[in-house]
Amino acid sequence: MPELPEVETIVRDLARLLPGRTIKGVEVLRPDLIEGDTPDGFAGKLRGRKIRSVVRRAKNIVMDLGGDRLLVNLGMTGRLLVARTGDEDATHLGARLALDRGRELRYHDVRRFGRLWTLTDGAWTAWDGELGVEPLSDDFTVDWLRGAAARSRVAVKTWLMDQARVVGVGNIYASEGLFRAGVDPRRPADTLSEAELARVRDGVRQVLAEAIEHRGTTFLDYRDARGEEGAFAARLKVYDREGQPCDVCGGTVQRLVQGGRSTFFCPSCQH
Incomplete structure (x- = not known):
């Protein structure tokens, strides 16, 4: 299962590529990867939203959509990749987010233990508060x-x-x-x-x-x-x-x- 360094590496890559991009469309190919929502409900919450930032919290990738957040946990075998629209070398594709300027954000997962979900600001605050200390933060004393x-x-x-x-x-x-x-x-x-x-x-x-x-x-x-x-x-x-x-x-x-x-x-x- 990807740990902090792996997730942080992915987040740093995505933080250079995604902020300012708009989600134009969402395709969910594996509904079991979506937590707490239907595929249509999940897609409706993302479509048309602009990605403002990408950060890591614990082993999760967190994208600020301006009020709501999209969270991705990679589980054991998940991969989150940015690709050009039309490049079809994907295997075990679970979800695809069409972005502006000819790019796609793709979630792949062989064993499908990962998950994607959204949180409102209030739900994010409660969820974040249940997690422990970040070991690279000043709080880890x-x-x-x-x-x-x-x-x-x-x-x-x-x-x-x-x-x-x-x-x-x-x-x-x-x-x-x-x-x-x-x-x-x-x-x-x-x-x-x-x-x-x-x-x-x-x-x-x-x-x-x-x-x-x-x-x-x-x-x-x-x-x-x-x-x-x-x-x-x-x-x-x-x-x-x-x-x-x-x-x-x-x-x-x-x-x-x-x-x-x-x-x-x-x-x-x-x-």
Whole structure:
């Protein structure tokens, strides 16, 4: 599933291409991708609207339409691409937004776990308020981490992936961030010292920033808004490297299951 760096990469691409464009038409090919509306109702809310901005909130792409917002969650295999009208190389197309000046915004999804929906200003405010802290924001501080973690005995890796606490950090970057922090992913969140929490904050922020710089991590499905793969997979230190030597200490990278998800770590480097 695309995590914060992948979604941020797509948003930055779209933010250069979409603001000022008008949605001239909407075609929904997979109605099950539309949340909380019929295809006709969804299309009616978008048709004729101008896209004012494109931002990211958590793992979601958010387009401001001037009063309402269009949100896109990519699920596990979703892709959001800008193409020229008439280029028909699309596969697994779920929805198509015709834009002015000969462009289309296309949503593709092989497994169809993604979703598209609209929110009014009031609904957006309520929805946004239920989400956790953005890890690249100024709110993600050691003081905040200390207060939030002090109330939880959940393993720190699982804790970081709770979107009601910290948004956008999924399986890949939780494992990588904790490796950089030198913190065992099995440690209960409330056992971390202030120094360890500072390393967790810095490790998570550093790995997210570097992944954005390299346009995300592609294993199978992720593509940016230009249809290209991310390049960060080659820089992963522990994720998906079970049994391989640690780049830092030469020990063996191990794998365990936490909350139904694979966690990768180096027992020698992480305590």
